[in-house]
Amino acid sequence: MQKFDFSAISDMCVKCGKCKPNCTIFKISGDEVRSPRGFLDLIGAYNRGEMKLDKNAKSIFESCFLCTNCVEACPASLPVDEMIENVRFDLAQKYGISWYKRLFFYLLRHRWVMDFAARLGYVFKSCGFREHDNDTMQPKFALPMLKKERLLPNPSKKSFLNSHPEIIKNGERQVGIFIGCMANYAYTDTGEGLLKILKELGISAHLMKKQVCCAAPAYFTGDFATVEANAKKNIAYFEKVLESCEAIICPEATCSAMLKVDYERFFEHDEHWKERAKKVMSKLYLATEYFVKFTNLEQILEQKTEGKEKLSLVYHDPCHARKMQGVWREPRALLSRIFELKNSGDETSCCGFGGVTTQSQNYHLARAAGLSRANTLSKAGANVVSAECSACKMQLNNSLNLASSELRCKNPIELIAAAL
Template sequence: MKVFKNIASTCIKCAKCIPDCSSYQFYRDEVHSPRGFLELISQYEKGSLRLDSNLQEVMDTCLLCNHCVSNCPISIPIDSLIQEIRTKQKISLSKRIYFFLLRHSVLKKFVFKFFAFLPPCEIKHKDSALWNLRFSRSFFLDSHPKSIASSKQGGQKKVAIFAGCLINYNYPHIGKSLLKVLDSFGVDVLLPKQECCGAPTYFSGDIQTSIFLVKKNLLYFEEIIDLVDAILIPEATCASVMLKDWQKILSFDEKNQEWILLLKKIQDKMFIATEWIYKFCDFSGIRKSKKRVTYHDSCHACKVLQITKEPREIIKSGFELIEMSDSSSCCGFGGIEVQNNNFEFSRAIGVKKIRDIQQTNAQIVSAECNACKTQIDYLLKKDQSNVIFYHPIELLEQMLERKDIVQ
């Protein structure tokens, strides 16, 4: 991938990218806007700007939410251009340590298990949403057999699950809900070996670690791809990276053509979880609850994968769905870098989302993204709100079991 040499002239300055840009909404200056990012990238390419700490700080305010790309009338890939710049940035020591762990699974599990008994030590600010995040003492993939036959007679389908790091290490109950849902539909399950999808390394510009993780996962998937009908991904960020970014990552090295061919074969069977369940499972006839649910469209599900209808239809089958204002606006989580070093920015974006949720008078908010869950959950509790966050798969599990989930 190469940064366009004449990006500034490519942009027609229509400003359609600006209203939905979280960075611009907070800073209110042209520098912190998609047009500003493009101009800075152009000046860097021309040699007029150095990639110093000031430029890196500005580039790090982009949340990679893709709103600007979806709004751009000529589809300038602003996100990819910022990703290109980040490959040239210096990576902090704390991130390098974390990315080292992602390359070494055994050590990573040991460290994460240790941190399960402690508060997160790396977090600099208790006001950060990551302060609300804890490692589970029981990891999802370690808690279940690798092959799980449905308890229903004559299972017609078999799927593999790619859990993602947050479900595996922090929210294993969501993975367990997915297993119960699939069992209810008579679907057999495989839990293959898997590594991080590479989202944190790719978004931070560590391409070599990203390539390493993609290849490891492709090797694991190659072993089971002919045995399953689909690979389900119950996490929007992972699904987005795997379906839209893995090929970009591999393309950084022109020697990876065979890996790209393998990826294309495997991608044909990859689905974000609610998409596959909506298409291939019959969830009609479920008892309707009077509980009110509002749905937040995560950036990666909505703007990258264009998945909006499927989770809503699932939720509407068992709950009253109330749309919030601007449901696709970013929650402001932004990843580890933003949470650690720019949490005021993240919180300001998130507070608006909390207001939109509360104005619906819903009792439950849902999203198919666990980064969003971390942010929204924390800010709801900080606001002493009674609204509860549930992943749509958790809601479907409760529908199928006919439980009343809000006391």
């Protein structure tokens, strides 16, 4: 794992305050302590032995959404998010990780157990949930991560990976698909949409059935043992897959950012695995990014929708796409062929998902950030919201429902497939 000189980076902050206006948690709390420069100050004090990691500090460091708005705004691009991720590792070592998070991370490391648990969840979901619509459901009672008011993804009867053969031949070109856990077990229309698009393009699909979770939930929580185990498995497996595939595509911004960016950071002091990660992930793309750069999908969509009336759409940029991977033009380039695009007026705002800890222990913060974003999106005057990230989709649909909006969020892959 990457370890920082906390004091050196903390001292580099000149307290200019440019980070504060865009900070997701500061906009909610108004608390200087819970601002990027506040976090850096506390981290420096911790490193100098002037502050202990007590439960108050734990609450502060776990309130950050890791949206990276501060990194983008900072003149020195100070890695506040990575600093906090490392402090959360120290917190996990001191206080441990909640039993339900450890159970969740165990499932992420063992896909066959996750498959069984998902099937079990589908069979018994009516015991604890009421169906809200085809895509979502609401808990009948409150548990960790299961607040009664919130909408959750409706699990599928059969996972995406288990619904198809591993290789689907469409032509000479072939790509691997890293589907992501939420799209595999709940939002399966995303994977089905990918297959439809690839068939239209004449590109074969390798479903990569030995893939494991990217480990982003564990990384943001401080469970670095799960990160190391899953990262090494995926890197070694991707190397084999790329012997027969020109690229690996992923329809999930959080997953692709973890794979492309955070794996290399995580192995900063392990040159062997860092180089392997860097090499293999150079062939991994967000799905819309791949389709714009390496296919004629834009032209096909133009032909398919020529002369047809267009609905309007507002696009929400996942933090892990726009800020960490520089991907924001590509989904708009494709969606503009089939929709009239509207501007929300605040293209860098975080949806407020924030990860497992935010959703379970700090749901009030996720709710506040989500409602703010939902209200902004609702005012754009669009018929549809889109985001290339299942975490954003889940958070936005819950927030739009709380805001009494009829808008719903779809992955651009779903919308593009429907247009074909």
